[in-house]
Amino acid sequence: MSAPTVFDKVALIGVGLIGSSMAHAMRRGGIAGHIAGYTHRKETLERARAVGFADSLHDSLAAAVKDADLVVLATPVGTFGELAKEMASHLKQGAIVSDVGSVKTAVVRDVAPHVPQGVHLIPAHPIAGTEQSGPEAGFAELFDNRWCILTPVAGTDAHAVETLKTFWQRLGSNVEVMDPKHHDLVLAITSHVPHLIAYNIVGTAADLETVTEGEVIKFSAGGFRDFTRIAASDPTMWRDVFLNNREAVLEMLGRFNEDLSALQRAIRWGDGDMLFNLFTRTRAIRRSIIDAGQDTADANFGRTKKTP
Amino acid sequence: MSAPTVFDKVALIGVGLIGSSMAHAMRRGGIAGHIAGYTHRKETLERARAVGFADSLHDSLAAAVKDADLVVLATPVGTFGELAKEMASHLKQGAIVSDVGSVKTAVVRDVAPHVPQGVHLIPAHPIAGTEQSGPEAGFAELFDNRWCILTPVAGTDAHAVETLKTFWQRLGSNVEVMDPKHHDLVLAITSHVPHLIAYNIVGTAADLETVTEGEVIKFSAGGFRDFTRIAASDPTMWRDVFLNNREAVLEMLGRFNEDLSALQRAIRWGDGDMLFNLFTRTRAIRRSIIDAGQDTADANFGRTKKTP
Numbered sequence: 001m002s003a004p005t006v007f008d009k010v011a012l013i014g015v016g017l018i019g020s021s022m023a024h025a026m027r028r029g030g031i032a033g034h035i036a037g038y039t040h041r042k043e044t045l046e047r048a049r050a051v052g053f054a055d056s057l058h059d060s061l062a063a064a065v066k067d068a069d070l071v072v073l074a075t076p077v078g079t080f081g082e083l084a085k086e087m088a089s090h091l092k093q094g095a096i097v098s099d100v101g102s103v104k105t106a107v108v109r110d111v112a113p114h115v116p117q118g119v120h121l122i123p124a125h126p127i128a129g130t131e132q133s134g135p136e137a138g139f140a141e142l143f144d145n146r147w148c149i150l151t152p153v154a155g156t157d158a159h160a161v162e163t164l165k166t167f168w169q170r171l172g173s174n175v176e177v178m179d180p181k182h183h184d185l186v187l188a189i190t191s192h193v194p195h196l197i198a199y200n201i202v203g204t205a206a207d208l209e210t211v212t213e214g215e216v217i218k219f220s221a222g223g224f225r226d227f228t229r230i231a232a233s234d235p236t237m238w239r240d241v242f243l244n245n246r247e248a249v250l251e252m253l254g255r256f257n258e259d260l261s262a263l264q265r266a267i268r269w270g271d272g273d274m275l276f277n278l279f280t281r282t283r284a285i286r287r288s289i290i291d292a293g294q295d296t297a298d299a300n301f302g303r304t305k306k307t308p
Numbered sequence: 309m310s311a312p313t314v315f316d317k318v319a320l321i322g323v324g325l326i327g328s329s330m331a332h333a334m335r336r337g338g339i340a341g342h343i344a345g346y347t348h349r350k351e352t353l354e355r356a357r358a359v360g361f362a363d364s365l366h367d368s369l370a371a372a373v374k375d376a377d378l379v380v381l382a383t384p385v386g387t388f389g390e391l392a393k394e395m396a397s398h399l400k401q402g403a404i405v406s407d408v409g410s411v412k413t414a415v416v417r418d419v420a421p422h423v424p425q426g427v428h429l430i431p432a433h434p435i436a437g438t439e440q441s442g443p444e445a446g447f448a449e450l451f452d453n454r455w456c457i458l459t460p461v462a463g464t465d466a467h468a469v470e471t472l473k474t475f476w477q478r479l480g481s482n483v484e485v486m487d488p489k490h491h492d493l494v495l496a497i498t499s500h501v502p503h504l505i506a507y508n509i510v511g512t513a514a515d516l517e518t519v520t521e522g523e524v525i526k527f528s529a530g531g532f533r534d535f536t537r538i539a540a541s542d543p544t545m546w547r548d549v550f551l552n553n554r555e556a557v558l559e560m561l562g563r564f565n566e567d568l569s570a571l572q573r574a575i576r577w578g579d580g581d582m583l584f585n586l587f588t589r590t591r592a593i594r595r596s597i598i599d600a601g602q603d604t605a606d607a608n609f610g611r612t613k614k615t616p
Contacts, residue, residue: 102530127527127529127530128529129529129530130607130608131594131607131608132607137607146529147526147527147529149527176526185518185519186519186523186524186527187527187530189512189513189516189519189524189532190513190519190523190524190527190528190530190531190532191527191530191531191532192530192531193509194509194530194531194532194534194535195531196568196571196575197505197509197568198531198534198590199571199586199587199590200564200567200568200571200586201497201501201502201505201564202590202593202594203567203586203589203590204497204560204563204564204567205497205498205593206589206590206593207563207567208497208563210493211493211494211497211498213593213596215494215498216494216497216498216593217593217596217597217600217602218455218484218600218602219435219455219457219494219495219498219499220498220597220602220603221435221436221437221454221455221602221603222410222435222437222495222498222499222502223498223499223500223502223503223506223538224497224498224499224502225597225602225603226502226506226534226535226537226538227502227534228590228593228594228597228603229534229594229603229608229609230531230534231587231590231591231593231594232590232591232594232595233587235583235584235587235588235591236584238583238587239580239583239584239587240580242575242583243575243578243580243583246575246576246578249575250572250575250576252512253568253572255512255515255516256508256509256512257565257568259508259511259512259515260504260505260508260561260565263504263507263508264558264561267504267550267551267554267557267558268554268558270551270554272547272548272551275543275546275547275550275551276543276544276547278507278508278511279507279539279541279543279546279547280543281511281514282506282507282510282511282514282536282539282540283539283540283543285510285513285514285521285524285525285536285539286439286510286536286537286539286540287540288521288525289525289528289533289536292525292526294525294526294528294529294533295528295529295533295536295537295611296611298611299438299439299440299445300438300439300537300609301537301608301609301610301611302609302610302611303603303604303606303609303610303611
């Protein structure tokens with residue numbers, strides 16, 4: 001790559017799926033002069049070292065963020081407040097502090113009070129991921145053609161926002177700037193409630209007395225298996241999402257429940273037209289998502305080889 | 309292929325995703341001497357002819373089933389009663405009448421009264437499919453390593469059941485024999501309720517005033533897009549499933565709702581342990597499904613290229 005680096009030093013606080021993918025993508029694009037990784041767990045540090053995506057790895061937060069131009073919190077959002085507090089006095093003047101958390105108002109609430117004068121807090125959320133976790137799970141293409149949402153609060157330095165925008169574009173993403181509160185509402189419906197109902201139905205299926213777990217597993221190709229992928233996502237990360245986006249999730253869940261009650265009633269009373277009309281409408285949304293490049297057009301996500 | 313054919317003539321009543329996939333798989337395995345296809349729609353007939361998976365195509369039910377050793381109903385289940393009635397007098401003595409419907413007690417209820425003495429009714433359900441429909445959507449590998457459930461009623465000729473079992477095994481499937489009522493309960497949780505909640509959340513997302521449809525589409529990679537695949541399944545087929553498996557679907561939906569209320573309460577009251585414990589339990593089920601060969605272990609179903 002001939003484009004110049006965006007930052008001399010980037011510190012990744014957390015080296016799981018997202019942190020390690022950012023490192024791979026930074027290397028692919030020549031985006032950072034030095035990539036520092038931090039994790040407080042010795043075992044994770046060794047695993048990250050074995051994969052080898054960072055220029056330096058630290059179990060000291062102070063050492064990791066020293067001289068960093070960009071510091072990215074990439075741990076479960078419930079840890080952000082403590083980390084921000086601990087790193088505050090070690091941050092370089094003019095640095096950008098960002099994150100990759102799935103909620104944004106809670107990040108502003110927990111992190112902003114600890115960010116020193118002269119350091120720019122710009123929360124961010126790349127809408128990308130897989131059901132896998134840990135430093136081995138990352139890959140450079142994760143953010144390609146996905147969206148990254150930045151949620152700077154009013155008065156944030158415009159140049160810093162532009163720089164972070166460039167950074168995410170160079171990682172492969174499209175970038176949108178949004179109010180933190182609106183972000184949390186959008187993600188509640190496009191991500192958080194879908195995860196909740198996936199976790200829920202997998203739990204329901206596991207707890208039945210009339211159908212065995214063996215049957216659920218054998219016959220999962222009827223649709224259930226799709227939900228288990230989402231329900232295999234990192235438990236700590238997702239616990240923290242629900243605890244930190246309570247209001248928006250409960251609001252969207254209320255809408256979901258209301259609509260589900262109407263469907264339940266349609267089934268009980270044999271209202272085939274109501275079912276048919278909904279099932280036709282939803283098909284169009286799938287097509288729009290494929291047209292927007294946000295999913296594959298291949299049958300079964302391409303997991304079944306198709307040879308007509 | 310050197311194995312002998314299982315049937316001299318097989319009649320596929322319906323040539324959509326499942327019917328055309330059966331034809332491709334029969335040809336791959338040399339399973340049928342002659343494959344006849346039936347559809348009442350001229351346009352579908354032409355499309356099936358263009359793909360070219362059948363030895364003969366008919367818009368006359370009598371002509372399609374004439375001399376057939378196996379007749380397979382592969383249309384939406386709501387049409388089975390009429391079709392069975394119309395074909396009854398044209399069926400060959402000793403023939404097997406089967407189907408591929410997603411519900412089984414309703415099939416026995418609707419079809420059995422029309423099946424003549426000397427003809428064997430053996431309902432069947434291959435647990436395989438994609439979100440795509442029509443004669444172009446089929447492919448030979450669809451049933452490979454998936455399960456097919458046979459639900460013969462008491463007193464069904466054992467030799468006929470064995471023959472149909474062999475047929476599905478030669479198509480690539482594993483075969484299980486089950487009571488129709490139990491089938492409907494198992495599929496309610498592994499397929500029907502998952503489809504219902506996928507259709508439902510896609511509808512909910514489309515109807516919001518606070519989040520635009522454009523936002524839902526752009527940011528769908530957070531989880532929502534997985535649900536849109538299932539919610540793109542054939543509307544007529546799925547209307548008929550819900551109308552014909554009412555009791556089992558409502559029972560399983562009751563369990564789902566009960567569990568979801570508990571999760572909703574845990575979020576409202578900040579019960580992180582309850583969330584964490586569920587999210588950990590569900591991860592194990594994903595692993596079992598992968599170990600059972602019912603889904604890919606690749607991240608994001610393999611739709612994201614992974615190059616670590």
